[in-house]
Amino acid sequence: MSAERxxxxxxxxxxxxxxxxxxxxxxxxxxxxxRLIETALGPGSASALAWVxxxxxxxxxxxxxxxxxxxxARVRAAGNAxxxxxxxxxxxxxxxxxxxxxxxxVGGTVRATRDALGHGRAAFAPAGGLHHAxxxxxxxxxxFNDLAVAIGEALAAGHRIAYVDLDAHHGDGVMYGFYGNGxxxxxxxxxxxxxxxxxxxxxxxxxxxxxAGLKVNVPLPPRAGDDALLPLARRLLPPLLREFRPxxxxxxxxxxxxxxxxxxxxxxxxxxxxxxxxxxxxLAGEQGSSLLVTGGGGYDAANVARTLARTGLLLAGAPLxxxxxxxxxxxxxxxxxxxxxxPPSSWAEPPRLEPSSWSRASEDRLVGELEEALGxxxxxx
Numbered sequence: 001m002s003a004e005r006x007x008x009x010x011x012x013x014x015x016x017x018x019x020x021x022x023x024x025x026x027x028x029x030x031x032x033x034x035r036l037i038e039t040a041l042g043p044g045s046a047s048a049l050a051w052v053x054x055x056x057x058x059x060x061x062x063x064x065x066x067x068x069x070x071x072x073a074r075v076r077a078a079g080n081a082x083x084x085x086x087x088x089x090x091x092x093x094x095x096x097x098x099x100x101x102x103x104x105x106v107g108g109t110v111r112a113t114r115d116a117l118g119h120g121r122a123a124f125a126p127a128g129g130l131h132h133a134x135x136x137x138x139x140x141x142x143x144f145n146d147l148a149v150a151i152g153e154a155l156a157a158g159h160r161i162a163y164v165d166l167d168a169h170h171g172d173g174v175m176y177g178f179y180g181n182g183x184x185x186x187x188x189x190x191x192x193x194x195x196x197x198x199x200x201x202x203x204x205x206x207x208x209x210x211x212a213g214l215k216v217n218v219p220l221p222p223r224a225g226d227d228a229l230l231p232l233a234r235r236l237l238p239p240l241l242r243e244f245r246p247x248x249x250x251x252x253x254x255x256x257x258x259x260x261x262x263x264x265x266x267x268x269x270x271x272x273x274x275x276x277x278x279x280x281x282x283l284a285g286e287q288g289s290s291l292l293v294t295g296g297g298g299y300d301a302a303n304v305a306r307t308l309a310r311t312g313l314l315l316a317g318a319p320l321x322x323x324x325x326x327x328x329x330x331x332x333x334x335x336x337x338x339x340x341x342x343p344p345s346s347w348a349e350p351p352r353l354e355p356s357s358w359s360r361a362s363e364d365r366l367v368g369e370l371e372e373a374l375g376x377x378x379x380x381x
Contacts, residue, residue: 005121006315009112010034011055014127016101017143019093020084024263025141027105028338029301030126032331033308039328040309041318049316050115057103058110058149065156066148066177068136075099075143087138094143102143105130109146109294113154116290117248122281122315126308129252129296131171132198140198145173147252147294154248155183162246162289164237164280165189166273167254167296168264170201174252175215182210185244187237189229191257191266192219203369213374216240218366223356225259225267226275231363233276235378236370241283249289251280253311254296258303259351267356270323270348273307277314291315302344305335310347323348 014027041048063072078085079099087094095101109128116123131147132140151161151174165171165188178184186207193199207215218236220228241249257266258273284291293311298304306327310320325347332343360381367378 005119007050007052007112007115007119007121007123008034008037008312009052009055009108009115009123009125010127011053011104011108013055014105014108016097017105017127018101019095019141024299026301027127029298029304030295030308032301032305032335032338033126033312035334036305036309036327036331037312037316039331040313040321041316052111052115055104055108055111057100058107062110062149062153063103063106063144065152066135066145067133071136075102087143088140092138092141092143098143106144106146106149109150110153112294113150113248113292116292117154117159120290122284122291122293124293124312124315126295126312128294129167129254131165131167131252131296132169132173134173135177139173140169142173145177147171147174147250148177150292151178151184151250155181159183159247160245161185161248161250162241162244163187163250163252165252165254166257166276167252168256168261168266169197169254169297170217171252172198172200175201175205178211179207179215180209180211182214184211185214185216185240185246187216187218187240189218189220189232191264192221195222196264203366203373206373213376216370216374218370220266221358222265223267223354224358225353225356226269226272227356228358228363229257229268229272230275231381232366233279235367235381237279238283239378241287245287246289249280249284249287249291251291251293252296253293253308255298255304255307256296258298258300258307259353261298261300261303263297263299267351267353269351270307270310274310274314274320277311281314301335301339301341306344306347321347
């Protein structure tokens with residue numbers, strides 16, 4: 001995809017989606033990814049990419065396309081209150097202004113989706129990817145489900161959509177929200193729900209009704225890394241996407257599968273993420289699909305910023321820097337100022353991996369479970 005066809009949606013007001021000091025989720029690292037894209041591309045980035053820098057909160061009618069009216073009203077009331085109120089079991093508290101902040105993040109993803117479909121191009125919305133929220137409740141740091149709202153709008157317009165979720169945590173809000181929908185193919189790579197929130201995403205959860213066989217859950221054991229992700233992606237994604245032929249491919253690009261993430265125990269590398277990105281870009285181009293990429297989870301600021309920045313560079317058709325290339329000094333100073341932490345010096349460090357029990361036999365067992373659940377066969381490696 002050529003650079004001029006890529007829309008990047010980032011409004012600095014996304015930073016207002018802020019649960020406060022000490023909370024794991026912050027949009028700061030997503031904003032740092034955007035700054036790193038701008039810095040890496042240089043002065044020409046303004047013309048190389050279609051930047052969308054002002055995003056209003058999404059229209060309330062769009063929120064109601066997925067969320068229940070009573071819940072939307074509850075979030076609005078909580079955002080107007082001075083105290084903090086739990087919007088789920090406790091991980092997702094309200095904060096003053098939370099309604100507008102959350103609705104603006106949804107607005108960014110909806111805008112990116114409309115751009116992708118309206119112009120037949122790729123769009124990047126790194127602030128989005130809040131895939132846990134359900135119609136009537138928040139969950140997992142997600143107040144509103146921007147992906148579900150955007151996907152619901154596109155489905156209502158008659159589009160066929162494939163959704164690929166790379167987050168370490170299963171995208172339960174999206175999957176259950178469209179569990180019986182036959183125009184949404186949902187492929188979700190995640191850490192096994194028996195070992196990680198939200199506890200869902202078994203291979204047997206394959207959809208119902210028109211959606212039967214279209215919800216593809218790929219649960220991986222703790223410590224699985226590129227050795228699991230890449231062969232499975234190569235084996236599963238091409239036949240599924242080629243058969244379904246989506247008009248829109250949506251990618252939730254969570255970075256909490258990166259080795260060393262403090263909230264998950266997968267061990268993907270930057271090179272592994274880049275290979276999956278290239279595979280998805282190639283399949284979208286082959287199918288003539290519009291492409292939307294959002295952010296998602298990820299709780300190590302350096303890993304989130306660098307990984308999402310590399311994804312943005314790939315979308316822009318720019319060459320990726322080498323792992324050992326030095327990061328720009330101004331960006332490192334901004335990282336230190338915004339996070340209060342020591343900035344990384346290069347684009348990637350050598351991975352520090354724990355021993356993994358993953359093997360070719362593990363892959364074959366998992367693919368066999370998927371074949372039984374989906375009622376289909378996949379090609380051998």
